[in-house]
Amino acid sequence: MSNMNFEMPNFALALPEIFVLCMACVVLLADLFVGERNRVVTYLMSQATLVGAAILTVGLHTGETQMTFGGSFISDTMGDVLKVFIYLVTAVVFLYSREYLRVRQLFTGEYFVLGLFGVLGMMVMVSAHSFLTIYLGLELLSLSLYAMVALQRDSIGATEAAMKYFVLGSLASGMLLYGMSMFYGVTGSLDITEVSAYLAQSHDKNIVLAFGVVFVVVGLAFKLGAVPFHMWVPDVYHGAPTSVTLYIGTAPKIAAFAMVMRLLVEGLGDLHMQWQGMLIMLAIASMAAGNIIAIAQSNIKRMLAYSTIAHVGFLLLGILTGTENGYSSSMFYILVYALMGLGGFGMVMLLSRAGFEADRLEDFKGLNQRSPWFAFIMLILMISMAGIPVSVGFWAKLAVLQALIRADMTWLAVVAVLFSVIGAYYYLRIVKLMYFDKPEDTSPIKPALDMRVVMSANGLAVFALGIYPSALTALCVAALK
Amino acid sequence: MFSDLPLLSLVIWLPIIGGLVVLAAGKNDVLVRWLALIFSILTFVASLPLYTGFDSGTYQMQFAEQMPWVATFNVNYSLGIDGISMPLILLTSFTTVLVIIASWEVIQNKVSQYMAAFLIMEGLMIGVFAALDAVLFYVFWEFMLVPMFLIIGIWGGQRRVYAAIKFFLYTFLGSVLLLVAVLYLYFQSDSFSILDFHDLRIGMTAQVLLFFAFLIAFAVKVPMWPVHTWLPDAHVEAPTGGSVILAAIMLKLGAYGFVRFILPIVPDASHELDWLVIAMSLVAVVYIALVALVQEDMKKLIAYSSISHMGFVTLGFFLVFSIYDNTNSVAGAALGLEGALVQMVSHGFVSGAMFLCVGVMYDRVHSRNISDYGGVANTMPVFATLMVLFAMANAGLPGTSGFVGEFMVILSAFKANFWIALLASTTLVLGAAYTLWMVKRVIFGPVGNQNVAALQDLNGREALVLGTLAVLVLLLGVYPAPLVEVMHSSVGHLLEQAVSSKL
Numbered sequence: 001m002s003n004m005n006f007e008m009p010n011f012a013l014a015l016p017e018i019f020v021l022c023m024a025c026v027v028l029l030a031d032l033f034v035g036e037r038n039r040v041v042t043y044l045m046s047q048a049t050l051v052g053a054a055i056l057t058v059g060l061h062t063g064e065t066q067m068t069f070g071g072s073f074i075s076d077t078m079g080d081v082l083k084v085f086i087y088l089v090t091a092v093v094f095l096y097s098r099e100y101l102r103v104r105q106l107f108t109g110e111y112f113v114l115g116l117f118g119v120l121g122m123m124v125m126v127s128a129h130s131f132l133t134i135y136l137g138l139e140l141l142s143l144s145l146y147a148m149v150a151l152q153r154d155s156i157g158a159t160e161a162a163m164k165y166f167v168l169g170s171l172a173s174g175m176l177l178y179g180m181s182m183f184y185g186v187t188g189s190l191d192i193t194e195v196s197a198y199l200a201q202s203h204d205k206n207i208v209l210a211f212g213v214v215f216v217v218v219g220l221a222f223k224l225g226a227v228p229f230h231m232w233v234p235d236v237y238h239g240a241p242t243s244v245t246l247y248i249g250t251a252p253k254i255a256a257f258a259m260v261m262r263l264l265v266e267g268l269g270d271l272h273m274q275w276q277g278m279l280i281m282l283a284i285a286s287m288a289a290g291n292i293i294a295i296a297q298s299n300i301k302r303m304l305a306y307s308t309i310a311h312v313g314f315l316l317l318g319i320l321t322g323t324e325n326g327y328s329s330s331m332f333y334i335l336v337y338a339l340m341g342l343g344g345f346g347m348v349m350l351l352s353r354a355g356f357e358a359d360r361l362e363d364f365k366g367l368n369q370r371s372p373w374f375a376f377i378m379l380i381l382m383i384s385m386a387g388i389p390v391s392v393g394f395w396a397k398l399a400v401l402q403a404l405i406r407a408d409m410t411w412l413a414v415v416a417v418l419f420s421v422i423g424a425y426y427y428l429r430i431v432k433l434m435y436f437d438k439p440e441d442t443s444p445i446k447p448a449l450d451m452r453v454v455m456s457a458n459g460l461a462v463f464a465l466g467i468y469p470s471a472l473t474a475l476c477v478a479a480l481k
Numbered sequence: 482m483f484s485d486l487p488l489l490s491l492v493i494w495l496p497i498i499g500g501l502v503v504l505a506a507g508k509n510d511v512l513v514r515w516l517a518l519i520f521s522i523l524t525f526v527a528s529l530p531l532y533t534g535f536d537s538g539t540y541q542m543q544f545a546e547q548m549p550w551v552a553t554f555n556v557n558y559s560l561g562i563d564g565i566s567m568p569l570i571l572l573t574s575f576t577t578v579l580v581i582i583a584s585w586e587v588i589q590n591k592v593s594q595y596m597a598a599f600l601i602m603e604g605l606m607i608g609v610f611a612a613l614d615a616v617l618f619y620v621f622w623e624f625m626l627v628p629m630f631l632i633i634g635i636w637g638g639q640r641r642v643y644a645a646i647k648f649f650l651y652t653f654l655g656s657v658l659l660l661v662a663v664l665y666l667y668f669q670s671d672s673f674s675i676l677d678f679h680d681l682r683i684g685m686t687a688q689v690l691l692f693f694a695f696l697i698a699f700a701v702k703v704p705m706w707p708v709h710t711w712l713p714d715a716h717v718e719a720p721t722g723g724s725v726i727l728a729a730i731m732l733k734l735g736a737y738g739f740v741r742f743i744l745p746i747v748p749d750a751s752h753e754l755d756w757l758v759i760a761m762s763l764v765a766v767v768y769i770a771l772v773a774l775v776q777e778d779m780k781k782l783i784a785y786s787s788i789s790h791m792g793f794v795t796l797g798f799f800l801v802f803s804i805y806d807n808t809n810s811v812a813g814a815a816l817g818l819e820g821a822l823v824q825m826v827s828h829g830f831v832s833g834a835m836f837l838c839v840g841v842m843y844d845r846v847h848s849r850n851i852s853d854y855g856g857v858a859n860t861m862p863v864f865a866t867l868m869v870l871f872a873m874a875n876a877g878l879p880g881t882s883g884f885v886g887e888f889m890v891i892l893s894a895f896k897a898n899f900w901i902a903l904l905a906s907t908t909l910v911l912g913a914a915y916t917l918w919m920v921k922r923v924i925f926g927p928v929g930n931q932n933v934a935a936l937q938d939l940n941g942r943e944a945l946v947l948g949t950l951a952v953l954v955l956l957l958g959v960y961p962a963p964l965v966e967v968m969h970s971s972v973g974h975l976l977e978q979a980v981s982s983k984l
Contacts, residue, residue, distance in 0.1 A: 372594075383627060388653075389620040395551070398616070398660070402554065405664045413664065417657035424653050428630070428646055436634040436642050473553035 010068040013075040016056040016083065017123050023049035024116035031109025039107055043098055046112040050087045050094075050119070057083050071191050072130035074262075078331070078479040079126045082258050086122050089251045089338050090115060092454060096346045097243035099448050103354045106152060106241060114151075115247060118144035122255035129266075131180040131190040134259055135173070138223070141255065142169050145248055149240040161239025168222065168232040176219025182212035183267075192267040199270040213274045216263060217282075224256050224312045227285035237305035242352065242359065245301055246345040249308055250338045257334040260319060265327060272322045279320035280412065286313030287419040294426045301359045303426060304344050307385060310423055311337050317416055318400040321407035324480055329399035332476040336384075336396040336465070343381040343458045350374065350447050350455055364430055366439025374445065375434045377459030384462045386427040387420050392465035392472075399473065489544050489560040492528045492574060493608045496520055500600035503593050510592045514585060517596035521578045524603065528574040531567055537967045540564070540974030542613060542676070550617070556673050559614040564971035565740055565822060566610040568964055569733055572829045573610070576729045577603040579946050580722040583837055586942075587721065587844055588636065595636060598628040599722060606730050610737060615663040615673045622734065623656050629723070629731070637718040644711075644718035651711040655701035659738075662694035666746070679745045682983050688750035695743045696758070702735030705758075705795060706765040709788045716784035717849070721840030724780065728787050728832035733825050736794045740822075744798065745978040751802065752980075758799040763904050765792030770911035774918070778849050779839045782919055783832060786875060789908065790828050796905060797821025797890040801979055803897040811976045813896050818972050819965055820889025826964060827874075827882035827957055834871040834950040838864070841943055842923075846932045851922050855929025860936040865924045867939075867947045872920045874954045876913040882957035 011018065027045045034041045057080050065076040094115065101107040117140060124137030146169065150162035184190055186208050187198040199209075218229065225233040237245045264275055290310030297303040315337070318330030351358035351367075351374075368375040384393030397420065404413040447455070465472055499520025506513050536543060542561030550558040562570065580599055588595045605628070608621035626649055634645035665687070666678045683691065701708045712732075716724050743751055751758075765788055773785035798821050801814035808814075841864060842857065843849055858865035874881035877888075887908065894902035928934050939947065957964065 379627075388627065389624045394620070394623075398554070398664070401661065402664045402667060405661070405668045410661065410665060413661050414658070417661055418654075421650060421654045421657055425646070425650060428649055431630070432634060432642055432646065435631055436645070470551050470553060473551060477553055 007070070009070070009073075010066070012060065013066055013068045014073060014127070015060060016053045017120060017127070019056055020049060020053050020116060020120045020123065023052065024113055024120060027116060028109065028113045031113065039109070042109045042112050043094065046094055046116055047091055049116055050091045053119075053123075054084055054087045057087075067129060067193075069133075071193055072133045073127055074129035075127060077481070078261070079258065081475060081479040082126050082254055082331075083123055085335055085338065086119060086126070086251050086254050089254065089342060090119050090247070092342050092346075092458065093243070093247045093250060095450060095454055096246060096342070096349050099451060100241075100243050100349045100352060104152070104241065106243075108151075111148065111151060111243070114144045114148045118148070118247070119251070122251060125255045125262075126258040128259075128262060129192045131183065131192070131195075131263075131267075134262060135177060135180065137255075138176070138259065139173060141252060142173065145169075145244075145252065148244045148247065149236060151244065152241050155239075155241075157239040158241060161236045164232055164239075165236045172219050172222030172229070175215050175222065179212045179215025179217075179219060182208050182215065186212070192262060195267050196269060199268065209271065210274060213268060213271050214278070216268070217275055217278045220256070220260055220263065221282050223259070224253075224315075225309055226282040226312050226316060227289040227309060230286070230289070230309045233309055234302045234305040237308075238299060238302045242301065242345060242349050242357065246342065246349065249304070249345055250341045253308075253312075253341070254334055254338055257315065257331065261327065264319070269322075276320050276322060279316045283313045283316040283320065283412075284415060286310060286316070287416060291419050291423040291426075294423070297426075298361055299359055300348055300361055300364070300430075301345070303361070304341070307423070307426070308337075308341065310419070311385075313419075314397065314400055314416060317412065318403050321403050321409065323403060323407055325406055326400075326403035328473075328476040328480045329396075329403040331479060332399050332473055333396040335472065335476070336392050339458065339462060339465075340381055340384050340393060343377070343455070343462060344385065346455055346458060347374065347378050347381065350451060351445060353443070361430070361433060362440065364433045365437040365441075367434040370439050370442065371445045374455070377456060378434060379431055380459045380463050382427040382430050384466065386424040388424070390463070390466040392462050392469055394466060395469040395473065487546050488527065488530060489546055489562065489607075489611045492524055492531070492570065493560075493604045493611065495527060495604070496524045496577070496600040496607075497604035499524070500597040500604070503600060504597040507593055510589075513593045513596055514581075517581050517600060518578070520600055521574075521581050521603070525574040525578050528571055528607075531562065532571060532967070535564075535567055535967055537564060538970060540970045545613070550614075554616070554673070555667075555671065556616045557614045558617060559674065560611045560617075561613045562611055564968035565975070566737065567967060568822075568826050569610050569730075569737060570607050572733070572826055573603060573606050573730050576725065576829065576833055579833070579837075579949065580725050582942060583725070583840065583946050584720070584722045587840070591635065595632070595722075598632050599726065602628045602632075602726065606734065609734055613675050615666070615675050615678065618675065619656070619660055619663060622659075623653075625731075626652055629727070632723040633715055633719045636720040636723070639718070640714070641718040644714040647711050648715040651701055651708070655698040655708075658694040659698035662691050662698075665691065675741060678742075679978060681746070683747065685749060685753075685984060688747040688983070689754070692743065692747045692750035692754060695738065695747070699735045699738035699743065700761070702738065703732055703791050703795060704735065704788060705761050705792070706769060706788065707761075709765070709769070712788060713781050713784040716787075716836075717778060717780045721836060721843070724836040724840075725833045728783070728836055729829040732787060732791055733829060736791065736798075736821075736825055739795065739798050740818075740975060744801075744975060747983070748979045749982055749984055751799070755799045755802045758795055759901060762792040762796035762799070763901065765789055766796065766908050767904055767911070770908060770915065773915040774911065776915075777851055779842075779851055779919065779923070780836070780849050782851075782915060783835045783839065786835075786912070786915065787828070787832050789912070790824065790832070793887055793890050793905070793908065794821045794824050794828075796901075797824065797886075797893070800890070800893055800897045800901070801976060804893060805976075805980050808896060811973065811980065813893065814976055814980075815972050816889055817893030817897075818976060819968060820886050820893060822886075822968055822972070823882075823889065823957075823961055823964060824886025827886050827954075830950055830954050830957070831871055831874045831881075831883050834867075834947060834954065835875060837943075837947060837950070838868045838871060841939065841947075845936055848932075851919060853930070854923040854933055856924075856926045856933055857936065858924045859928050860933060861938045863944065864939045864947075867951055868924060869920060870951055871954065872916045874958070876916045877909055880955070880958045882954045882961070884958060885961045
């Protein structure tokens with residue numbers, strides 16, 4: 001090591017990450033000093049952190065792709081866009097969760113601190129440009145999530161879910177790490193730029209590389225919850241407190257998309273032919289199992305878990321095309337999914353109250369009579385998840401399908417739409433319960449004002465983006481240029 | 482005078498805005514009904530200049546509007562009508578007024594949501610007829626399922642949930658394949674404009690695949706045998722207004738898809754596979770008519786009769802190829818196509834009227850079974866007169882609108898193939914059999930039971946609705962020329978597209 005030149009990294013590019021890290025520690029400390037009655041201070045500080053991070057990310061955005069920390073950290077438009085959406089989604093998650101947690105004596109600093117560390121993990125995943133950084137971000141996120149699921153420690157369901165999540169999640173991390181180590185073995189580098197450069201030059205398709213791709217894809221499939229690596233998803237979604245389910249089901253999906261992009265597309269883009277076949281199988285299996293098993297569910301959190309699996313299948317369709325068009329379509333899809341997932345789980349929380357979870361399908365019976373407005377919001381969300389116009393879910397499906405057809409995979413598009421017809425059935429069942437059945441439970445629905453406003457805005461955004469999706473689709477295209 | 486107004490946008494959005502206003506009006510049922518009526522009448526009035534200002538000398542799209550919508554996918558908000566879509570738009574705006582009047586007192590439960598659903602649906606259906614961008618078409622086409630799903634499910638009869646879900650999934654299955662087909666055409670032409678699709682040259686394999694995707698989408702909506710089974714269920718369980726809209730307009734959307742997509746975009750595949758559609762149509766005409774004969778439930782009977790009559794429409798569309806092959810002239814084929822289009826409008830009036838008639842009786846006796854009636858003519862003479870008139874039109878009696886379309890199609894069928902014509906003409910016998918036998922059992926004979934004895938004749942509102950339809954049925958029957966004239970140029974152009982190869 002004769003050439004020891006230490007270059008000072010450009011910390012400015014990672015300023016949002018540094019800010020969130022500092023603030024998470026500040027919130028952790030501050031929470032010790034605010035009493036039980038002033039816990040709302042913790043909540044407000046967490047929200048302020050997210051706002052601050054958003055301001056920093058937008059303010060530091062240059063539109064150029066820049067690297068720092070020796071090439072292991074990247075700052076580009078895709079990263080910035082995804083990060084801003086992560087802040088936004090997390091802020092809404094915190095907002096929806098406040099009342100839910102308070103009623104259940106779970107309104108503690110830990111939820112918010114872990115949530116912020118999770119956000120930090122996601123930011124690192126989004127901006128990572130080395131296998132090791134990706135892994136660091138992923139573990140920071142995962143550990144926060146394991147702890148959040150277990151937050152309700154007296155609940156048997158939550159503890160069991162946390163245990164399953166932890167064991168299976170660790171297994172998946174292990175797989176991912178094993179795959180990465182194989183790439184390190186062949187290419188001699190953990191840096192995505194260098195790995196990708198090596199793969200572009202070498203034409204001998206090493207068997208170790210093929211194994212490496214398999215392990216990396218398996219690890220990613222675990223984290224995304226694609227079939228056959230989906231077993232943890234329904235149990236965790238069901239067992240965790242709804243506020244945590246809401247968190248797991250939305251923002252980390254955006255980060256997972258970023259991770260797939262960084263690893264498979266930017267890193268292993270030259271092995272496209274190898275991972276495309278695997279993704280096709282994962283996508284078809286996910287759409288099939290997700291949509292069909294969802295029909296049999298009587299718990300809405302489980303049903304939405306299987307619906308998530310089906311949506312992940314659709315997301316993979318865009319990525320596996322291997323075209324820029326497909327990537328931007330998938331990005332659009334995942335952002336739209338996060339918005340719909342927020343609304344869907346948010347509605348479960350809106351209907352719940354002390355001692356009542358509102359997570360069975362029957363709890364939606366006759367919602368149109370109890371509250372026509374929220375029934376309408378839920379109707380929009382269900383229509384959107386089913387991919388029926390005019391809702392943004394339709395455009396998301398359209399984007400992915402047109403990318404597939406452009407990549408000459410029309411047969412896959414036909415398979416995808418046929419599964420979405422099956423999927424329409426269980427979304428319609430919710431509409432049926434809300435509109436056609438008589439309510440069993442007639443207690444009034446009185447959510448807090450902020451919840452009411454944001455929930456309405458959430459639903460209407462799905463509708464408004466359905467009428468005018470241009471801005472968001474153009475943003476996704478620009479982000480991947 | 483109206484040239485500056487975006488008339489098509491007006492007739493699409495006015496009822497949708499009206500629907501939202503009605504929803505906002507909420508609990509005040511009287512206000513809601515009047516608002517709904519005012520909005521539907523305004524829409525009807527706004528749609529009239531589409532007829533008066535229509536230039537029937539050209540096949541070009543008229544009243545065209547175009548704006549970029551989603552630039553990323555090159556989707557435009559583009560509207561326009563020709564001689565084929567214009568009469569259907571008028572039919573829609575007219576029928577909605579009647580439906581709203583017909584549901585005036587009948588619907589007492591969630592009135593504002595009911596009226597809003599119908600108004601919003603009106604806008605969406607007009608949107609389907611006016612859309613010239615395939616994605617815009619699809620958005621209207623698909624979103625329409627949601628209000629209809631709610632209408633059947635909330636205000637329907639006993640097995641409404643089953644019927645609503647069946648209706649939705651059947652039609653959704655058809656339309657997703659339409660979406661894939663449209664996206665494939667977009668990939669080929671880099672445009673979503675339906676008119677650009679018309680000029681696209683497509684290979685035979687692709688044409689055949691596209692043909693089947695379109696066929697499934699539109700056949701489900703028409704509905705053609707063997708994918709018709711959702712219709713009787715949906716009709717029986719839907720409230721009267723829902724049945725009227727379904728029969729009078731929604732079925733026409735499927736048929737409209739045939740002339741807007743299948744014939745001009747995949748003419749070679751249509752030519753090659755015309756035997757398939759003709760066979761399916763003949764099965765609908767003959768077999769479904771026999772099924773109608775044995776129905777106990779009046780609404781089911783009319784539903785099956787609708788399928789049988791729509792078989793005539795698709796038959797007329799696909800006869801053009803063999804007529805052209807036989808005679809080598811477009812003029813002969815035009816008769817069949819125009820007959821099919823006249824049949825669409827006529828069926829809109831007649832089936833709507835028949836469902837309204839059943840609705841009138843159902844409101845009084847709360848039964849749709851033929852056996853619960855008998856001798857209605859003794860207690861409801863005015864109603865009986867009108868119902869017999871509509872029944873005659875349904876059976877295709879000369880002088881009523883039902884005759885014109887069927888006659889034109891049968892006449893052109895003789896130019897295609899004698900056996901096809903013979904099978905098609907059995908409808909005149911079978912149609913008369915099932916309709917008149919039902920009329921005999923329901924209307925004539927001695928008073929059947931206590932309920933029938935207690936019947937009150939039509940009130941002013943019902944008489945107005947049925948009377949208006951009766952006038953139109955007769956008018957179209959004796960003087961169909963204005964309708965045929967406006968479609969003439971467009972039909973000629975469509976035929977040219979259909980018989981010229983796109984390979």
